Amino acid sequence: MTTAEGATRIVDRLLRPEVRAFVEYAAPEPVEAIAARYGFDPATVLKLDQNENPYGCSPRVQAALASFDQYHIYPDPLARATRTALAEYVGFPPAWIAFGNGSDELIELLLRLTLALGDRAIICTPTFAYYDTAIAAAGGVPLDIPRGDAFQVDVDAVLAAVDARTRVIFVASPNNPTGTVTPVEDVVRLLSAGALVVVDEAYHEFAGQTVAPLVRSHENLVVLRTFSKWAGLAGLRAGYGIMSPHLVSTIYRIKPPYSVNAAAEVAVRASLADRAHLAETIAAVRAERDRLGARLMDLLFLRPVPSAANFILCQLTRGDASLLRQRLEARGILVRYYRTDRLRNSIRFSVGRPEHNDRLLLAIGEIARQEGWL
Ligand SMILES: Cc1ncc(COP(=O)(O)O)c(C=O)c1O
Known part of the structure; x- marks a missing residue:
């Protein structure tokens, strides 16, 4: 069929049925x-x-991007130089760090690795809206566990909701849009449920608190960070996750090899060199x-x-x-x-x-x- 209407019907038959409900x-x-x-x-x-x-990125980023002369070469799929620079910043070896096209990409990859059709992932609402979209896009079912009166994670309710099909629990800390931090003790309790606990620390640098040290002792903990906020690189798309080396290497099995562009890597390294x-x-x-x-x-x-x-x-x-x-x-x-x-x-x-x-x-x-x- 050649009409636009006809073409739409053909495509609709090819789409996964649940995709039709997405907005x-x-x-x-x-x-x-x-x-x-x-x-x-x-x-x-x-x-x-x-x-x-509001202060934009470091002036060193502008200079580094202007003088970089390798834009015609594919970036390193494993972002080794950037992960080495990050290792010094986060205090974990490069093998414990996955680098992505914004933390959004890491959210998506983690869900594609863990969710089979109909598996569940818990979100503590109100929270960052993309979790919901990414869970559904990976074939999963988002389960909302409302936060309490002060927008704190309702740990008891989350633990009570975890069942055999629950693969992931998302906790943004500080949370977007409320700015609420989840205490370390609460994250430890959530880890006991055995699901993958993704603590999204996109705003970590403004809060000064982190649960990253727990990653060493808890294989089911992932800490996500981004350069979009503190480093002013939202337009370049650079995020990373701290997690067990086993999970990092599993992510690199499915990640599109060149999803992070060379400019983002240059900018991240220049930012890390201008921390003061x-x-x-x-x-x-x-x-x-x-x-x-x-x-x-x-x-x-x-x-x-x-x-x-x-x-x-x-x-x-x-x-x-x-x-x-x-x-x-x-x-x-x-x-x-x-x-x-x-x-x-x-x-x-x-x-x-x-x-x-x-x-x-x-x-x-x-x-x-x-x-x-x-
Ligand atoms: C809690 C949270 N996680 C992740 C992101 C996305 O970060 P990135 O720009 O690295 O994809 C945001 C952006 O607003 C956010 O608020």
Whole structure:
């Protein structure tokens, strides 16, 4: 059949049946499109919607990428030089580190290695949305175990839910979008269930806490990290996992050999060589997170959740979060809006530079006064 409609029907017959129920990722609108809609200069838009680093990457990354002259050569499928550089940073030998195209790729690979059709993976909601998609895409069934009142992992409920078909338990710590850290003791209890426990420490550098040392004694623990947030490399896609050498080599059996590009590797090594600079930007973000959190408390219609990451989630106790998001966008400030059960009437914004946060606070105050929420 040659019609577009006919072609769709043929493809539908070829697709795995469960794929038909999947929904497309709600991709954020490009800054340029938003700026064009409101008639702004895109450079003035304040992007606080994806937990990115307001200080950008290290200047050494720009220099290293500009002088790199091997773009025509395939990268090393085992990323040996980069894993060696990472080994020094994380305190584990290279054989304990898998390097991927963002931590998203490692999430996907771990699920493809562990889930047979219909196997289960536990997620502690509200949490990072991609777990759900990746579990379903791997043929698994996501099981939501809601977090408690302070967004802490409900360890008893997770342990009670583990059954013979449960392969993986995901714990983001600090969690996105709540910023909540899971205590080491809770992770130890989760490990006792025997499933693969994936502790996603995408925001580790902003929190300063890690469960990585436990990887040495627990073969079923994986700690995921990324360069997207602390190192400002979200656009280059670089993430890694710390896990037993056996699991690392199993990952490399199925990983597309060239999924991580040469530029990402160059950038990661340049970032690791400029840790003092990055540490200053992390300290600045942490200080601003605390200042912003305190100032938000003063706005009585907002309830900020204490965060160990580089973003803050706030529930509106008066007013309408969707309207607030819209009004902020009209002023060139992009934030994330949530409306699911636990995150009803909530917004999340990344912590910016001091001047960004001042602009955000001013705008929120003005909008709230105009709408009568104060
Ligand atoms: C908890 C968590 N894990 C993983 C990721 C994805 O990281 P990457 O950019 O390395 O794929 C994010 C990104 O927002 C995240 O919040």
